Amino acid sequence: MSLRFPATITKLVHSLVFMSCLSLVESPEIQAVIGNDVILPCHTVFDKNNSKVTWKHSGQIVHTYQYGKDYLTNQHTNFKNRTSLFHDEMTRGNLSLKLTNVTERDAGSYSCEVPEQSKHLITLVVEIQAVIGDDVILPCHTVFDKNNSKVTWKHRDQIVHTYQYGKDYLTNQHTNFKNRTSLFHDEMTRGNLSLKLTNVTERDAGSYSCEVPEHPGHLITLVVEIQAVIGDDVILPCHTVFDKNNSKVTWKHSGQIVHTYQYGKDYLTNQDTNFKNRTSLFHDEMTRGNLSLKLTNVTERDAGSYSCEVPEHPGHNITLVVERKPTKGPVHVTSK
Known part of the structure; x- marks a missing residue:
């Protein structure tokens, strides 16, 4: 005995099967x-x-x-x-x-x-780039009532800057941003809620959000750069809480291991060959949180994104921009 289903059910089953194939x-x-x-x-x-x-x-x-x-x-x-x-x-x-x-x-x-x-x-x-030590403007534009609305800038989950009901409100501002942020008050009535951040550091890299209640948030990623000339040495900064004898820090470049320090000493077994004999940390300053990397004899291959990673702490990212040495023009000698 065979069962026959109404045409509408058959079509529905076919539709569901077809939709399940879409991905x-x-x-x-x-x-x-x-x-x-x-x-x-x-x-x-x-x-x-x-x-x-x-x-x-x-x-x-x-x-x-x-x-x-x-x-x-x-x-x-x-x-x-x-x-x-x-x-x-x-x-x-x-x-x-x-x-x-x-x-x-x-x-x-x-x-x-x-x-x-x-x-x-x-x-x-969407990214915006800034060199360490420079100032940068993170753009944000939306409808805004200067006297009755609120805007909050955040970096990850940290409060960067808040403006509400006609004035800045910095009580909850994260200490990393103290005395380094400002808004363009004269332009807020025209919807300009952009943030000016001064004296950029490696800790500033990452995603920022510009949040106004009842309006879509704006996201922008700050890429922090440091520049070096081919053949020179460079220091890639990284500062965070660190227990020199019981913690681990790993520097990476596009997934490659650049330098590892763990349990009181350098551990270079997994170091990428491109960085062999060219990296060092500042051991005497690690107890004060200085995990910066010194990279000697910079080459074109060194350009790109670096991460300073310590377990249980936010990672720090910095981009190394490698420039060629300026070529000297021909020397013109004039005879007297």
């Missing part, structure tokens, strides 16, 4: 520096003339292409005149989005959606 495809984070352009990747099967693709950012329409042409009527104003697709490559499945002149508002999650295909998710991390 989310997550790509690695994409970084972009404020003011630069960026390409958010998306590749899938696509019929250029009969299909539709929609890019979204936190529910906002970023860019739509359907039935052979761009359709930007519903595009959010934040993205106006800043987006484009690679039309010549769409028949090969390239639906990547080019976003120009990146701002802090662009940070966050993006989706590339094609009906009946997998949804692609991409996270855009």
Whole structure:
């Protein structure tokens, strides 16, 4: 005896099975520096003339292409005149989005959606760069009532700066930021809630949030840089609480072990060969929390991101920018 189901139930089962086959495809984070352009990747099967693709950012329409042409009527104003697709490559499945002149508002999650295909998710991390010792402005712009609203800047979970009801409120400010932060009070009525941070240190690196109740938060990542010329020595700073005899610190460069110190001595067995005989720590200052790394005879290969990692303490990240020695121009000798 065979069972027969109504057509509506059969269609529903087929739909559920089909939907279960669809999946989310997550790509690695994409970084972009404020003011630069960026390409958010998306590749899938696509019929250029009969299909539709929609890019979204936190529910906002970023860019739509359907039935052979761009359709930007519903595009959010934040993205106006800043987006484009690679039309010549769409028949090969390239639906990547080019976003120009990146701002802090662009940070966050993006989706590339094609009906009946997998949804692609991409996270855009917006960065701003600053050299140790310099000042930097972390941008934030949104609707704001200067006298009746509140804005809080945070670094990880630390309070960086708070403004509420017409004045700064710094009682809960983290000690790392004391006397180093300010807002642009004269421009707040126009929505400028940007933070000025002076005398940047390695501890300042990382993610910042600009939070206003009832408005989407803005995220921006501060990349702290130190510069060195090829052939010179450089000190990469790192300061934190440290028990010299019972703790461990590991310096890494793009996943490679640069230098390890544990239980009272250097441990270099796993050191990457690129750094052999070129690294040292300041042993006499470690009890005072100085875990800075000295790197000698800098090469082009040394450029990039470094992390200073101590278990149970926040890691410190710093980017080494390696520059070539300036070339001397020809010497002109004039005869008298």
